[in-house]
Amino acid sequence: MLKSIRTRLTLAFVSLAIVPLLVVGVVLSVKSYAALRQQALLEQQSHAQRISTAVDTFVRELERELVLLSKGYGFSHAGGEEQKWILDELLSYENRFEELILIGVDGTELIRRHRTRIITEDSLASRLNDPAFSIPASTGRSYFGPVHFDPANGEPLMTIAVPVQSPQTGMTEGVLVGKARLKKVWELLASLPVTSGETVFIVDSAGEVVGHPNPAVVLRGTHFTLPDPHLGITNGLGGEEVMLAAERIDLNEQFLYVVAQRPVAEVLALARSIVGITLLLVLLALLAAVILSILAIGNIISPLRSLAAVAREIQQGDLSRRVELDRDDEVGELALAFNAMTDRLQVSLEGMAKEIEERQREIEVRKRAEEALRENRAMLQQILDTVPQSIFWKDRESVYQGCNRVFADDVGLHDPELIKGKTDFDLPWPREEAEAYRADDLEVMGGKEVKRHIIEPLQQVDGTRLWIDTTKVPLLDEHGNAYGILGVYEDITERKRNEEGREKLEQQLRQSQKMEAIGTLAGGIAHDFNNILSIISGYNELAMLDSDPEKRRMDLEEVRKGAERARDLVSQILAFSRKTDQERQPLQISLIIKEVLKMLRASIPTTIEIRQNIASDSRVMADPTQIHQVIMNLCTNAYQVMRETGGTLAVSLTDFDIGEGEYGYADLQAGHYLKLEVSDTGCGIDPAIKDKIFEPYFTTKPQGEGTGMGLAVVHGIVKSHKGHISLYSEPGKGTSFHVYLPVTETEATSEPESQLPEVLIGNGERILFIDDEEQIIRIAQSMLTNNGYQVTGCSSGMQAMEEFRRNPDQFDLVITDMTMPHMTGIDLARQILAVNPAMPIILCTGQSELVNRETALDMGCCAYLSKPILKQTLLQAVQKALAGK
Structure with missing residues (x-):
């Protein structure tokens, strides 16, 4: 490295001097070299043009001599001996021809004369296919042949042929051929003046050297390939x-x-001399610049060296040293500034020593604080490890920053340090659970609020799935920004298992309570059934006795109405005793109230008056069965407290609005509600037990008359529908229950009405009808036969299957009952469809827990009918099934 300022300044000055000199020298050299090179090329091209003109003139002179001879009148009309004499004279006069040949118009040699040899007439040959004859004879122009060598002496020759034409007609009468001696060209090349070192030679179209001042070059058969372009510097x-x-x-x-x-060394000798002189001048100028630079720089560097020496002494610790320079230039200003800087440095170092001493004391204090912090962290970790709940904390990216040992054990790593730096996606639970944990983290940090009781699954490393109750708290900095979350969760697997068991038990108790209510109503229902049977039996006897057809038809119509009443009553009982809850749907409660009161009126004493005030048609999102159960339960409790004394059972349904900030409605939000009120005029409820009325297993009835689950089930159903139930009671006056349910604006869904077929008469289709009741078989056969169908009846599924297997193609439709001994209707339908998958099947049932409309249609049945089946309903189903086939 060039560390010395003297060296760098010297190089800088020398560079400033040498660059212009180099530029000038290079430009002059390049320009001179290029000019001399171009001049030499032009001279060389001029020499080649001059010599080519001389060679062209040499060849053209020989051509002209042959042309003059061929056009002479005396030659073309002379006799053969005279023509020989003329050719011999030309050979003796013009020694540049080696041989002259006269060829006749038919291509045969007429005369052939050689410069040194005698040619006999026996050696004359045909030249018909020789270009030397065919080209002049056909085109009327001269022909120049390729250069060739005389086999006798190796001399290069060129054939020149001209046409012999008649002076009168201009017609070609033969061809005169001369073989020119190119050796004369060698002599011509040797005699031409050339520049020193220059060589001139001739190359033919094949690249053979045919002319050279040194004949040996030609005789050796030297080959030369011309460069392209034909002017420049190349290999010679x-x-x-x-x-x-x-x-x-x-x-x-x-x-x-x-x-x-011409050799390049000779051509460019002058250019190279000029370049050498230029370079020498540049070197001399550079030497002068170096000497001047050294002298000028020495005057600048000397005071700087003194300054550097003082700086080294200060570096070694002697702050008393100062620079002693008395100059009025920039170096003097630098010395003054350096001395001032040294003064300030001395003051600063003295102050720094004191600062270092203070900082060392602060470091000692900080070390003691960090040690105490480590001890506190260790103690905090021990405390966290003793907590039975799992505790963890993460940063904003949901990366774990720490946890207690319980959490580490749940994960399966058993060491809290192994959790740090990991995310939920690195831990052994499924990806969907990790994504749910991450979503909760973002929600807590985004909302900056505590999120409690997050019930979620957690999978341990051994695959065991736990249920945990998690609380997540946002960690906020002094500006209120969330930088992470703190999470605490508790294993609630056992508690959740107990809750599921309790829910299952409550469901069973609700079902038993419904059955208890049905048992309570059994007397009234039996009374209603006896009334219906009395109507059916009475009108049936009247129909048998009446001879008037119109009266008989009216009697039978009353029988049919009685059967429909019995069917509706059975449907109500089945709906109430259903074990499974239906999905919630927009429900008009007023219809259920009317249905329940209709059932109760037939089952409770006439001493109890039923009053109803249905003032709302609003809908709620509810389970119809559960709402039916709530109304039935409240009404049953009401009439049971009045069955001995009588009284009034009042049911009302009204719209009710709860405003913001209103009290007395538990946790209900402000909004539009439906209010159901069930009241009685019984004995009332003792205030001492009023708070226990909704508790499970609490009852005021005598032992054996109640389970204590009725009002508890009602309370649970109302709460599950986001509602509220309360009561008001006065001893001796009666009790009133108030149920509030939120109103929904969703429209109730209804199934589209089916289009009835216009024609219900059959065309002789064959129907297989199966039922274990012979009377039902006879009724069906009569209905279907009277309407144009052929019916085969069977009283069991096995009998029907045997009949069907004997000839599966003889039936167009199968109608079967569901509940039959040995083989149910479902089993029969499966076996029939296995034999003939295209066979339409109608399934009928009075009541079955094994199948409903959806399952029947899913397994391949085309229709599902509930008993009792009216004739019109049966005919419509048959017509639709056959049309679908």
């Missing part, structure tokens, strides 16, 4: 680097190149 004929120029000589079908070359 001898392989050395030369400056070369070539000019082309066009001789009709043939062409030659005259090449002039």
Whole structure:
């Protein structure tokens, strides 16, 4: 590295001097070199042009001599001996021809004369296919052949042929051929003046050297490939680097190149000398710049060295040293500034020593505080590890920053330090649970509020799934921004298992309570059934006695109405005793109240008056069965307290609004509610037991008359529907229960009415009808046969299956009862569909817990009918099933 300022300044000054000198020298050298090179190329090209002109003139002179001879009148009309004499004279006069040949119009040699040899007439040959004859004879122009060598002496020759034409007609009468001696060209090349070191030679179109001042080069058969372009610096004929120029000589079908070359060393000698002189001048100028720079820089560096020496002494600790320079330039200002800086440094170091001593005392205090903090953290970790709940805390990215040992044991790592730095996705629970935990974290940090009682699953490392109750608290900094969360959860698996068991038990108790209510109503229902049976039996006897058809029809119509009343009563009992809850739906409670009161009127004493005030048609989102159970339970309790004394059972349904801030309605939110009120004029409730009235197993009835679950079930149902129940009672005057349920604006869904077929008469279709009641079989056969169908009846599923297997194609439709001994209707339908999957089947049932409309349609049945089945309903189902087939 160049650390010395003297060296760097010297280099800077020298660089400032040498760059312009180098630029000038290089530019001059390049320009001179380029100019001399271009001049040499032009001279070389000029020499080649001059020599090519001389060679072209040489060849063209020989052509002209042959043309003049062929056009002479005396030659073309002379006899053969005279023509021989003329050719011999030309050979003796013009020694540049080696041989002259006269060819007749038919291509045969007529005369052939050689410069040194005698040619006999026996050696004359046909030249019909020789280009030297065919081209002049056909085109009327001269022909120049390729250069070839005389096999006798190796001399290069070129064939020149011209047409012999008649002076009168201009017609071609033969061809005159001359073989030119190119050795004369060698002599011409040797005689031409050239520049020192320059060589001129001739190359034919095939690249053969056919002319050279040194004949040995030609006789060796030297080959030379011309560069492209034909002007520039390249490798010459001898392989050395030369400056070369070539000019082309066009001789009709043939062409030659005259090449002039000169060694580059001789051509560019002057240019290289100029470049060398320029470089020498640049070096001399550089040397002068170095000497001047050293002298100038020495005057600048000397005071700087003194300044550096003082700085080294100060660095070693001697702050008393100062720079002693008396100058009025920038170096003097630097010395003054350096001395002032040294003064301030001395003061600063003295103050720094005191500051260091204070900082050391602070570090000691901080170390003691950190040690105490570590001890507190260790104690806090021990406290957290003794807590039975799982505790953890995370940062904003839900990365665990710590936990207690209970949490680590749940995860399966058993060491809280192994939890740090991990996320929920790194721990052994499923990804969907990790995503749920992350969502809770974001919700707590985003809302900056505590989230309690998050009931969620947690999977341990061994695959065991726990239920945990989690509370998450946002961790806030001094600005109120959340930087993480603190979580605490408790294993509630056992508690949840107990709650599920309790819910199952409550469900069973609710069902038993419903059955108890039905038992209570059994007397009234039996009374209602006896009335219905009396109506059916009475009108049936009247129909048998009446001879008037119109009266008989009216009697039978009353029988049919009685059967429908019995069917409706059975449907109400089945709906009330159903074990499974239905899905919640928009429900008009007024309809259920009317249905319940209709049932009660038939079962309670006439000494109890029933009053109803249905003033609302609003809907609630509710389970119809559970609402039916609530109303039935409250009404049953009401009439039971009045069955000995009589009284009034009042039921009302009204709209009710709860405003903001109103009290007395538990946790109900402000809004629109439906208020159900069930009142009695019984003995009332003792205030001492009023608070226990909704507790499970609490009852005021004598032992054996109640389970104590009625009002507890009602309370649970109302709460599950986000409602509220309260009571008001005065001893001796009666009790009133108030139920509030939130109103919904959702419209009640209704199934579209089915389109009845216009034609219900059959076309002889064959129907297999199965029922274990013979009377039902006979009724069905009569209904269907009278309407155009063929009916085969069977009293059991096995009998029907045997009948069907004998000939599966003989039936168009199967109608079967559900509840039959040995084989149910479902089993029969499955076996029939296994034999013929396209067979339409109608399933009928009076009541079954095994199948409903949905399951029947899902397994392949085309219709589901509830007994008792009216004729019109049966015919419509048959018509629709056959149409679907």
